[in-house]
Amino acid sequence: MIGRGAVPVVDDSMRSRRRTVEAAGLASRSLGLLLTAVYMSGVTDLAPLVLSDDMATVCRLVLGLMSGANVLAVLAARNPCSRRYPLWSALQVLLDTVTIVAFVAVSERDFTQTTWPLLGLSISIAAVRHQFLGALLTFVATSAAFVLLVPDSPDTAFVLGTSAMTAIIAGSQSTAFARQLTTLQETRRALQHQATHDGLTGLPNRAHLDEYASRLTGGALGVLLLDLNGFKQVNDTYGHAAGDRLLHEVAVRVTEAGGPGVTAGRLGGDEFLILLPGAGAGAVAAACERIRDAIRRPADLGDGIVVTVGVSIGVALRPAGGEAGLDALTAEADAAMYREKQARRAA
The missing domain is CATH 3.30.70.270 (Reverse transcriptase/Diguanylate cyclase domain)
Known part of the structure; x- marks a missing residue:
């Protein structure tokens, strides 16, 4: 009918993509929870023989944050069309970023392990969920946190440069993909409308x-x-x-x-x-x-x-x-x- 009917905000392809993103987040965090538990146990060579008090605290924090993010992922996967989905997604990015920054900051400061490449993971996660703007904001947040929390790192310039490149590449590619998906959605809706409506009057056929x-x-x-x-x-x-x-x-x-x-x-x-x-x-x-x-x-x-x-x-x-x-x-x-x-x- 003319002037009636609303285009759905989320169509089948977007719904499928969102559920795939949430499934990937659940799987990766579940692996992270397992690795963190192993790291804390000290039964492998993954961690130092003795964890510092700060690292033990961070590990417990990581377990809590990743568990909370997984709860949000389940909600988002079950309700990909919800108006709250963008909020759930943003909160997951925040929790993932805090998790990674806390672990990197303490491990870089207290041990000889090189863990700063994990910062690129948080940037990539933000890019997948919120395109270039998400990648850029996460780059700024992780870079500022690294400079403040690991002030004596000899790798600061390299960390910032690598993170910037990750943000640019991942963010631009995710934005391009989102635009392409939007164009495909609009084309499909237009074709569907043409197939079900009269071209002259716009009324249903x-x-x-x-x-x-x-x-x-x-x-x-x-x-x-x-x-x-x-x-x-x-x-x-x-x-x-x-x-x-x-x-x-x-x-x-x-x-x-x-x-x-x-x-x-x-x-x-x-x-x-x-x-x-x-x-x-x-x-x-x-x-x-x-x-x-x-x-x-x-x-x-x-x-x-x-x-x-x-x-x-x-x-x-x-x-x-x-x-x-x-x-x-x-x-x-x-x-x-x-x-x-x-x-x-x-x-």
């Missing part, structure tokens, strides 16, 4: 109406079949361009006059089909009068062309619990519309 009606099985349904009176004369007198403008104007008027919950579609030519779910005889009769009055109003087609046309309406009603499908109801409405036209010509 027969395929869309069939799909919509199939969801109303068993409920009361009113069907109106409209055929314009005088449309051929407009085409013959003023040309097809004027006729097209008239059809578009009629589509707008029919949609507005139908009222809330009504779906208007174009079958082709100057025929329109109106579906009124849940409507009884009284509501259908009232809708018919509104539509007749709306279409009868003079239509300004531009270039000084003002025309007035009428409409013949055929009605079919399905009571609640009825089994008639849209094809049968349309045929019934078509027969009623034909009888109205014949009566009009005979008058």
Whole structure:
């Protein structure tokens, strides 16, 4: 319908991508939790023989932060279309960054291990989730933390340079991918709209109406079949361009006059089909009068062309619990519309 319907914020491809990101986060943090537990146990060569008090504290902090991030990942994976998803994602980046910075700062300060390359991991995580801006902000945060917490490191310049390159490469690539995904989503929505809507008026086509009606099985349904009176004369007198403008104007008027919950579609030519779910005889009769009055109003087609046309309406009603499908109801409405036209010509 014209001016109705909202494009979903998250489509199937975006939903799948978000769930994949959350699954990867869960898997990597679960591995991190295992490695941290092994690191704390001292049973392998992964850690020094004796952990400093600060490192023991950091390890416990890491276990808590990664567990909390995993809880957020589960929420995000289960609700990838939620309005809160960006918040859950940002919080995970924050927790991951604090985890990595704390571990790197203490290990670089207290031991001979080289752990600063892990800072690039936090930048990459931010890039995947929040493109270039996320990578840039995380680079600034991790770099500032490294300079402040490991002031005597001889590798500071190298750390900052490597982190900057990671942010630029990962951030730009993630942003480019996000733009490509957005373009593909827009193209798919446009193609879907073209397949289900009339190109001239923007109203749903027969395929869309069939799909919509199939969801109303068993409920009361009113069907109106409209055929314009005088449309051929407009085409013959003023040309097809004027006729097209008239059809578009009629589509707008029919949609507005139908009222809330009504779906208007174009079958082709100057025929329109109106579906009124849940409507009884009284509501259908009232809708018919509104539509007749709306279409009868003079239509300004531009270039000084003002025309007035009428409409013949055929009605079919399905009571609640009825089994008639849209094809049968349309045929019934078509027969009623034909009888109205014949009566009009005979008058």
